[in-house]
Amino acid sequence: xxxxxxxxxxLATVVFMAVPWIVPGxxxxxxxxxxxxxxxxxxxxxxxxxxxxxxxxxxAAYLGVAGYTxxxxxxxxxxxxxxxxVAVLFSTAFAGVFGVLSLRAPGLGFIMITLxxxxxxxxxxxxxxxxxxxxxGMSFPARPMPFxxxxxxxxxxxxxxxxxxxxxxxxxxxxSHSPFGAxxxxxxxxxxxxxxxxxxxxxxxxxxxxxxxxxxxxxxVLYVYYNLFLSPHALALQQSAEILLMAILGGATxxxxxxxxxxxxxxIKNVISTYVERWNSLLGVIFVVVIIxxxxxxxxxxxxxxxxxxxxxxxxxxxxxxxEPTE
Amino acid sequence: MTTPALEIxxxxxxxxxxxxxxxxSLRVMPGERRLIIGPNGAGxxxxxxxxxxDLRPDSGSVKLFGQELSGMSTQARVxxxxxRTYQILTLFPRETLIHNVVLALLGLEALRWNPWAFLTGYxxxxxxxxxxxxxxxxxxxxxRVVGETSYGERRRLELAMALAxxxxxxxxxxxxxxxxxxxxxxxxxxxxxxxxxxxxxxxEHDMDTALSFAERxxxxxxxxxxxxxxxxxxxxxxxxxxxxxxx
Amino acid sequence: xxxQFWIIQTLNSVAFGGLLFMLSSGFSLIFGLMRIxxxxxxxxxxxxAYLGYSLLIRGVNFWVAALLGGLAVGLLGVVIERFIIHxxxxxxxxxxxxxxxxIFRPLGLRAFSGAWRGMIxxxxxxxxxxxxxxLMTLGVSFIVADVxxxxxxxxxxxxxxxxxxxxxxxxxxxxxxxxxxxVLGVALVAAACLYLLMERTRLGAMIRAGVDDRExxxxxxxxxxxxFTIVFLLGATLAGIGGVxxxxxxxxxxxxxxxxxxxxxxxxxxxxxGSLLGAFVGSFVVGFLYNFGIALVxxxxxxxxxxxxxxxxxxxxxxxxxxVQL
Numbered sequence: 001x002x003x004x005x006x007x008x009x010x011l012a013t014v015v016f017m018a019v020p021w022i023v024p025g026x027x028x029x030x031x032x033x034x035x036x037x038x039x040x041x042x043x044x045x046x047x048x049x050x051x052x053x054x055x056x057x058x059x060a061a062y063l064g065v066a067g068y069t070x071x072x073x074x075x076x077x078x079x080x081x082x083x084x085x086v087a088v089l090f091s092t093a094f095a096g097v098f099g100v101l102s103l104r105a106p107g108l109g110f111i112m113i114t115l116x117x118x119x120x121x122x123x124x125x126x127x128x129x130x131x132x133x134x135x136x137g138m139s140f141p142a143r144p145m146p147f148x149x150x151x152x153x154x155x156x157x158x159x160x161x162x163x164x165x166x167x168x169x170x171x172x173x174x175x176s177h178s179p180f181g182a183x184x185x186x187x188x189x190x191x192x193x194x195x196x197x198x199x200x201x202x203x204x205x206x207x208x209x210x211x212x213x214x215x216x217x218x219x220x221v222l223y224v225y226y227n228l229f230l231s232p233h234a235l236a237l238q239q240s241a242e243i244l245l246m247a248i249l250g251g252a253t254x255x256x257x258x259x260x261x262x263x264x265x266x267x268i269k270n271v272i273s274t275y276v277e278r279w280n281s282l283l284g285v286i287f288v289v290v291i292i293x294x295x296x297x298x299x300x301x302x303x304x305x306x307x308x309x310x311x312x313x314x315x316x317x318x319x320x321x322x323x324e325p326t327e
Numbered sequence: 328m329t330t331p332a333l334e335i336x337x338x339x340x341x342x343x344x345x346x347x348x349x350x351x352s353l354r355v356m357p358g359e360r361r362l363i364i365g366p367n368g369a370g371x372x373x374x375x376x377x378x379x380x381d382l383r384p385d386s387g388s389v390k391l392f393g394q395e396l397s398g399m400s401t402q403a404r405v406x407x408x409x410x411r412t413y414q415i416l417t418l419f420p421r422e423t424l425i426h427n428v429v430l431a432l433l434g435l436e437a438l439r440w441n442p443w444a445f446l447t448g449y450x451x452x453x454x455x456x457x458x459x460x461x462x463x464x465x466x467x468x469x470x471r472v473v474g475e476t477s478y479g480e481r482r483r484l485e486l487a488m489a490l491a492x493x494x495x496x497x498x499x500x501x502x503x504x505x506x507x508x509x510x511x512x513x514x515x516x517x518x519x520x521x522x523x524x525x526x527x528x529x530x531e532h533d534m535d536t537a538l539s540f541a542e543r544x545x546x547x548x549x550x551x552x553x554x555x556x557x558x559x560x561x562x563x564x565x566x567x568x569x570x571x572x573x574x
Numbered sequence: 575x576x577x578q579f580w581i582i583q584t585l586n587s588v589a590f591g592g593l594l595f596m597l598s599s600g601f602s603l604i605f606g607l608m609r610i611x612x613x614x615x616x617x618x619x620x621x622x623a624y625l626g627y628s629l630l631i632r633g634v635n636f637w638v639a640a641l642l643g644g645l646a647v648g649l650l651g652v653v654i655e656r657f658i659i660h661x662x663x664x665x666x667x668x669x670x671x672x673x674x675x676x677i678f679r680p681l682g683l684r685a686f687s688g689a690w691r692g693m694i695x696x697x698x699x700x701x702x703x704x705x706x707x708x709l710m711t712l713g714v715s716f717i718v719a720d721v722x723x724x725x726x727x728x729x730x731x732x733x734x735x736x737x738x739x740x741x742x743x744x745x746x747x748x749x750x751x752x753x754x755x756x757v758l759g760v761a762l763v764a765a766a767c768l769y770l771l772m773e774r775t776r777l778g779a780m781i782r783a784g785v786d787d788r789e790x791x792x793x794x795x796x797x798x799x800x801x802f803t804i805v806f807l808l809g810a811t812l813a814g815i816g817g818v819x820x821x822x823x824x825x826x827x828x829x830x831x832x833x834x835x836x837x838x839x840x841x842x843x844x845x846x847x848g849s850l851l852g853a854f855v856g857s858f859v860v861g862f863l864y865n866f867g868i869a870l871v872x873x874x875x876x877x878x879x880x881x882x883x884x885x886x887x888x889x890x891x892x893x894x895x896x897x898v899q900l
Binding site for chain 3: 105
């Protein structure tokens with residue numbers, strides 16, 4: 001690690017720790033928790049998208065599988081820890097099935113299958129009244145007390161979420177520097193060559209799919225703890241699309257990108273929806289604009305801009321930028 | 328009698344109605360240098376793809392040191408000691424030279440499944456990769472990104488990635504394509520230095536270099552083996568002349 | 575009573591299958607030719623239903639409304655294809671230089687002029703980025719859905735069926751819902767027309783060539799990019815007509831798009847992409863499974879759809895009649 005990144009990590013830690021003191025009131029502390037939960041969703045999707053080049057539009061399915069499992073178990077009287085563990089394990093196993101099916105199609109068929117399966121999970125949640133309460137949703141009795149620590153109020157819940165998020169982030173950071181991470185990036189670029197070098201591309205992609213499912217399941221349990229409620233609306237296509245947009249907007253090839261994306265989208269969504277109802281149009285427009293103008297996302301884009309500014313500062317003659325059309 | 332390094336029997340492959348490989352059989356003995364020649368569209372690269380498992384044959388068998396390969400995945404064949412280079416460069420252009428070779432080495436190591444350890448912590452892998460790069464004369468500037476290197480250097484990187492895996496059978500698809508005269512000489516010397524425990528099958532159009540390198544030559548035409556024999560036999564054979572000179 | 579149940583459900587299933595065919599045949603052809611799943615297709619269907627509603631309450635004849643609604647959606651499809659998915663150089667440059675000459679230059683906004691040209695260059699950069707194109711169609715689908723919500727509000731709208739078809743037919747002591755029979759008939763006619771178009775005309779031959787091998791077709795001098803537009807027009811129009819026809823059965827409501835889109839995806843996964851026969855068979859299979867699923871095991875209706883999809887994906891990854899890899 002370079003000295004710069006150590007400083008960055010320390011700074012980020014201080015900022016994240018200080019959020020409840022910086023922002024005014026519980027409303028914003030809760031929004032910060034929400035950002036962290038979505039950031040974890042976006043980071044988990046980004047394992048597939050940014051490192052493996054797999055675009056999934058069914059990520060909200062984990063919210064359904066893990067979320068409903070957790071609620072049902074707690075409602076049935078099991079203790080919170082058992083419920084959370086079983087929910088995450090079951091949902092991760094589901095990710096295995098989900099992955100095997102989706103990986104039957106390379107390329108754009110993959111998007112189609114993930115969308116179809118995501119919508120099937122939504123449809124089951126919506127239709128299976130007896131199990132899920134259908135459109136009315138289900139409420140979660142109460143947040144757990146991890147190690148006797150009370151997380152009912154906004155500030156404590158924020159710290160709880162932050163701890164889970166930090167652990168997840170640490171794992172994902174290690175992943176991105178690991179041999180497996182390197183192999184995964186290789187399969188995105190040159191799957192055929194990777195096979196010829198002895199790598200099992202299919203298995204690499206499947207394991208990544210399952211890992212992404214695991215972290216998304218953790219985020220799903222946090223989501224249920226945060227909202228104390230789950231309905232099929234939370235598993236709709238829009239949810240998957242929002243998570244995907246967070247990863248793309250922030251920059252799928254970096255670890256910080258999805259966090260920035262989650263922050264921006266959550267803020268816009270919360271701010272806009274207090275004034276107007278046109279969130280969906282805006283979501284669509286952001287989608288189109290981001291894909292045309294920022295296909296690599298904000299974080300890598302800003303890095304590039306920063307580098308360009310620095311080099312411009314060094315040689316005083318302004319270099320012609322390459323973004324202008326050559327015609 | 329020793330087992331052949333590569334034994335192909337009655338290999339067939341059609342694309343739509345067009346036969347790309349017609350009843351191809353050949354044996355390459357361990358340590359041999361075999362050259363495959365033939366005009367464009369003769370089915371040379373298709374045959375390579377059938378051996379590596381990129382394509383599935385319609386019928387026929389491929390054996391590597393006596394082991395039947397059909398039905399096996401490409402990566403399983405690689406683990407048996409098969410390596411190949413591509414005519415069209417197939418590298419990781421945004422990565423460094425050394426990272427390209429490291430990916431090649433990882434392909435054969437169980438630690439490639441480790442999602443937790445730091446890749447850069449495996450010093451021996453980087454040392455091996457550095458050695459493979461040195462073998463092809465790319466020891467300097469191993470940290471450069473592939474996109475910034477010259478075409479000749481990329482050709483040699485292709486070779487380094489295959490050599491790093493210490494294959495038993497090395498399949499080279501036009502390793503000299505697009506190189507200058509001087510670079511060809513470099514690569515040629517490089518190939519000469521490969522130890523004899525590696526069997527080499529090579530497709531090449533540059534006859535001057537290739538003919539002197541290979542001991543035995545197979546001529547393919549329209550997916551069929553037309554002539555096979557030693558250098559002198561093949562050059563003297565009227566059918567070779569017909570394919571290359573006549574109509 | 576029991577017999578009546580089966581008759582009604584069977585008719586519901588085939589009518590629904592017919593609607594699905596209107597929706598998924600276009601989706602399948604677009605996927606086959608362009609290799610991109612058009613995620614706005616459910617939105618096209620819903621927009622068709624809403625447009626049909628607005629026309630019908632103004633007293634327009636049902637069949638005219640279906641045709642007009644379909645064509646309006648078709649035109650929207652062309653606009654989306656030409657301007658967003660495959661923006662052609664000529665159109666963009668024309669718009670660009672028009673804005674440049676009329677607005678930016680007279681106002682002395684030279685910086686804007688440069689930025690604008692940069693934007694056009696970016697826009698063209700999306701050509702070949704198929705992943706980006708798919709996400710664009712998703713963005714478009716959200717915008718379409720929200721505009722529908724804005725115009726037609728969140729309340730479900732029931733489209734009135736043509737008066738002559740509202741009374742059920744009575745044959746042999748059983749009643750048959752007439753309108754559903756007619757929907758089935760229209761879908762079958764559409765299928766026959768599509769079949770003739772694809773198999774008997776020059777245009778169809780070109781589309782088939784494009785589906786089988788796009789590059790080869792381009793090499794043979796087939797104007798592939800014009801085919802893209804034609805197929806998009808065709809697919810969007812069919813979806814729009816399907817929406818109007820489906821209105822009296824399904825109603826127009828927010829969420830109709832995301833209800834229908836996955837069904838179209840499953841039809842294509844089952845039947846195989848790029849194949850008309852696949853879309854036809856797949857539509858009726860899904861129509862039956864979905865309808866009987868809802869009637870017999872309402873809680874598990876979606877699960878019933880999931881199982882055949884799993885089987886096809888595992889054992890026939892190209893679908894039953896697929897021409898192209900998913």
